[in-house]
């Protein structure tokens with residue numbers, strides 16, 4: 001089974017909230033000093049899901065990323081985990097793209113890669129938390145889509161995809177090629193092996209520019225956006241926490257219960 | 267295409283009733299309708315939806331489109347995309363509202379792509395810019411670390427999902443009048459290539475998290491399966507439900523269905539007791555609407571204390587047994 005996985009580089013989403021800074025003027029997040037960006041965790045899980053399918057059914061895994069700095073680090077990470085090929089899409093013309101332009105660029109790149117049975121995206125990129133690109137790619141390519149996938153298997157030549165829901169799950173059968181977005185229920189992604197890291201570092205990673213794709217210039221970049229960011233801010237919390245103290249922890253615990261009773265909370 | 271645009275809500279029905287989350291959406295929709303001077307419409311897709319359609323009118327819908335035949339529990343989601351796109355092409359709504367539910371987050375992006383519309387998921391506030399009439403969309407980003415406000419830049423419809431519990435439920439008014447418009451489903455099924463094989467709604471034992479008045483949540487600080495006994499005991503005494511953060515979920519200490527946060531349940535109980543939880547924004551995204559938050563954490567610097575109303579700095583194994591005992595006495 002041949003699989004294409006779309007991966008995005010984002011600022012580390014698990015930094016302590018105190019380290020999260022933004023510039024309100026330029027409406028940008030300031031990358032935290034000394035903490036390198038990471039592969040979007042859901043995309044890493046998408047790579048993991050692809051590798052599980054490859055372990056079982058064979059085939060080739062290609063990872064794609066749009067990264068305007070033409071940074072190959074997260075593609076290399078996916079290769080080190082076990083993916084076969086990686087391509088970076090980088091061009092000035094891509095700058096300022098929104099979810100639709102991003103999806104258009106990725107859709108064109110997917111078509112250029114050609115043979116594939118499954119396209120995997122993360123359920124959302126943990127920077128802007130949009131949750132849009134996978135679905136828009138499916139629509140662009142007129143392919144069946146299953147969102148929030150936790151597991152994929154092959155049954156009677158079709159993909160059987162388990163979708164996470166709030167109180168349970170759904171199972172869908174879809175013909176290939178198809179698109180799925182991957183949720184964290186996939187579980188821990190594997191660590192790159194030593195050999196994986198060495199072979200990834202030796203691999204050539206092609207950089208594709210706008211001219212390498214059959215992209216519609218009117219659909220990419222800042223001029224194509226369907227919405228405009230008017231404000232970006234850190235919400236202020238007005239809460240003041242009352243720490244209940246006591247000679248001992250037990251005493252504080254008793255006081256807490258009494259406080260709650262008095263406040264009518266319990 | 268009708269001469270006047272409308273705000274269209276894609277509603278959800280459970281047990282022949284409008285869901286509470288859809289009732290919240292009706293409050294949000296009504297506010298937009300007033301600002302835009304447009305009518306409010308509601309679309310219901312499913313079986314046995316007549317009663318819900320009548321209810322929707324009392325709740326504030328000027329028009330209810332009913333599409334009988336398909337159903338969310340039996341259809342491939344794309345079927346819904348096709349039905350809704352079809353209706354939108356006939357009625358030309360200005361704004362299409364979903365809730366950020368299993369259905370909304372799945373359907374909205376693909377629908378927007380099909381309609382050439384704008385889209386924004388998981389909004390917590392919507393407003394109409396008085397000058398430009400564009401739709402201002404506020405949504406948490408960066409895991410809840412920041413808020414973004416977006417403005418629509420085209421005259422295409424805007425497809426929105428709203429985070430649950432960001433508006434009060436619409437109240438019924440028996441004097442309201444409205445129109446019920448059945449719509450024929452002529453979706454070309456041969457175009458839809460996927461099939462739903464199975465749906466499982468796990469029977470959550472005890473109280474559903476969304477409806478619980480009290481929630482006791484255990485996090486990474488609980489350290490293992492066995493520590494959750496204390497959490498469960500406190501929940502039982504206070505008549506509450508048990509929640510977890512991502513760590514117990516990933517570690518398999520508790521079933522994933524209890525997870526609270528950005529990717530889990532979004533709750534707003536009267537009382538939320540966070541035990542051994544650091545207070546990551548992705549977790550707080552799911553509980554910051556709670557009326558009263560109590561934090562029990564051994565680390566006085568833990569971020570959760572910035573979000574809590576009351577806190578105890580201490581080891582949960584020293585706090586909980588005493589708290590359980592005292593609550594038991596007080597409530598006896």
Ligand SMILES: Cc1cc2nc3c(=O)[nH]c(=O)nc-3n(C[C@H](O)[C@H](O)[C@H](O)COP(=O)(O)OP(=O)(O)OC[C@H]3O[C@@H](n4cnc5c(N)ncnc54)[C@H](O)[C@@H]3O)c2cc1C
Pocket residue numbers: 013014041126409484485486487488510511512513514525526527528529530541542543544545546547548549552562563564565568580581582583
């Ligand atoms: C994209 C993304 C999405 C995410 N979505 C979610 C989500 O939906 N829900 C969610 O919960 N998380 C989510 N997370 C994870 C989140 O960022 C945090 O990693 C997670 O919430 C941490 O869980 P925790 O606070 O329970 O555990 P930890 O970070 O391990 O913190 C444990 C806390 O317990 C305290 N503690 C330790 N021992 C004791 C003791 N004996 N007594 C008392 N206190 C003690 C410690 O001081 C510490 O503060 C997401 C992360 C990402 C990147």
Ligand SMILES: Nc1ncnc2c1ncn2[C@@H]1O[C@H](COP(=O)(O)O)[C@@H](O)[C@H]1O
Pocket residue numbers: 006007008009040042043064065066067099102106120121122123124125126128129130131132133134
């Ligand atoms: N710049 C990008 N390069 C490659 N894939 C991307 C990019 N942006 C988004 N994606 C994919 O689309 C998913 C959803 O992103 P979003 O809709 O932005 O939340 C991500 O998890 C990725 O799989």
